[in-house]
Amino acid sequence: METTMTLRSEIENGIAELGMNFSSFGELSGINRGIFSAILNGSPPKPISLNQMETITRAFGKPEGWMFDLYIEECFYDGKPNRRRVEPFLIRCAELGRKDCIREVLSRLLEDLKHVSMIFDIAETLFTAGKVQESLIFYECVVENEKYHHSERLAVSHYRIFRAMIGADNEQNLRAALRFEPFCGKLPDHHRLDGLLQLTTVYYSLERWKIAGHYADELIAFSANVYENENMKRIKYKKYEPLLTERPLVKYYGQGYLAKGIMFEAQGEYEQAKLYIEKYADLSWFEILDDQAEKEVEKFKLFAKANRLNLEILMGNTEYLNEYSEFLEKNPQEVLSGLLTIIKSSNQYGFFIDSIILKFSTYLIDTDQVFQVKESYYDQATITHTMSNIFYHLAEYYIRKENYVTAIDYSLQSLQVSIKIRNKNIFMKCIPFFEEFRNFSTTAQKQKYEALMKEMYRNA
Known part of the structure; x- marks a missing residue:
């Protein structure tokens, strides 16, 4: 318990340096005197919550993350990880860029692989909050330590890493795609739709037309299957809960045909490309269309007009x-x-x-x-x-x-x-x-x- 006592000693020293006692510091920090007494003098001492730790830090005028390296022991009070302290602590470390603390905590958690599920939940919390880069260290940890190759969380972790790596660097995009491909089919439907769309886009930008066409075919078939299932659910159940996709379902369906048309265009097969344009030129027949989906339908109409003209120019029809x-x-x-x-x-x-x-x-x-x-x-x-x-x-x-x-x-x-x-x-x-x-x-x-x-x- 040496490091725990060191943390408490630092707090006691800080209070003494301010010339205060528990009561006056409690007023300054907003923490009850009795809680301070339990934290510092209890037998055994009361564990310190992350919120209390950060309140004490502010009262001392110390920078954020003060004594975080010593706070790690609070997360493993009595030698066992306490999720109520571990989870917010790791999230806060990620926000502050304290990878040293994150690695130490993860190392201790992974002494028992049942904690991989908690690590995945932390990654998801950060990712859905828009903290994509901060989440990656946790997803990588899941990828390295997940026992079950067919685990959904393993597939989702690979998907999240793939999405985060895609950018302007073509070589990095290719590496990301190759790493993610084996896991795309193991994703839940809403992520799989987007995974197929992103793979199609990456290989299109790399001008690898055959592979782009393969994933475009998969996207068309899978989105059509999801559409049929969603339509059946909508008809069958009074309280229909639609599949929560990142984009409207019509986007995935139309984008598959659009990508196939572009693939044929790039290879000079203009008549084939024209046939695919007609597949997405009017998608108003889709039965699951909200306002956002209606906008996508209008976009595809625009794309169709642009690509018809595009093909005429490519065929040398200067008129x-x-x-x-x-x-x-x-x-x-x-x-x-x-x-x-x-x-x-x-x-x-x-x-x-x-x-x-x-x-x-x-x-x-x-x-x-x-x-x-x-x-x-x-x-x-x-x-x-x-x-x-x-x-x-x-x-x-x-x-x-x-x-x-x-x-x-x-x-x-x-x-x-x-x-x-x-x-x-x-x-x-x-x-x-x-x-x-x-x-x-x-x-x-x-x-x-x-x-x-x-x-x-x-x-x-």
Whole structure:
């Protein structure tokens, strides 16, 4: 009990330094004199709650987390973990970044693996409160110590870690996806829907079309099955409780078809892509639609219109350029993906689009504007990935116009973004591009290229 007595000795010393007794310090702190007496002089001493510990800390004017390393013993009073103290203490440690204390407590808890369930509950409490990064140390602990491979909490822990790891870094996204994949099918339905959606999105951004298509197929089939089950429950039970999904159910269903269409588009199978557009163009037949779901249905109508025009441009039908340009003006969320399509098509079929580039030039000059588009439904990773592609294809466009300096500028912008997000597909194009046209580059461009190469090697 040595560390416990040390904690109590510190409290007694603090009271003495203030020139107070139990009664006067009780008035200062708001803790009853009798409780202080029981905490410090009881036989055995009364355990200190976390709330009391933090109240004492504030009364002493000490920083948050004061004496937390010694408070750990209070969590294991009489040698056994007390959940009423352990759980709030670990949550508070996570909030304050006290990983030293967390590791010590977890190490002691894991002497008996039945406490893995408590660790998982703490992780869920933090995650659902929006403290995602703080929750990860607990989910990792569950992953490392869960005895049952088919445990739902093991699958959910992998899912939470996967969601937290997804970002702008393509290589990290791939590692996260590979680690999570074996557990997606073991998730409860509401998480499995979102897991399939996220896997589809990750492989789409990595341009691994076959795998993206596989998960899109799974998403379509699984969301359709969930929809049928939910419809049956709604009809059968008077008090119908809908499945609490992160997004409306119609979102998962439509997104599966959208992803399949994009997969066929990326592989040049435009007629197949058109067939999939019709699958999500009008989802108003869905019977489970609240206000949020209605908005998703409207989004899919918009996506369908955008993607029909998209395909016409990709097929070289330039008579749709004006219509597409007007559509993009009215729907700024679609400007980036639309610009990419137009630039790629112009390079493939040899037509020029100076007026369209000029019209949307602010998106190319001030990339911050892209992230400030109101009601944008694209995440930062998708936007950044699209920008790196746009810059590369603009470089190709200006080479066609023999405007070499501008072309090289865009290739360097593309290289810079692709290094940042570790997009190997793009920077492996940018490097030979620069080398091919190096003789046309300015001194400043050569210096920027060399600096980017050094950055790439440092981050390799």
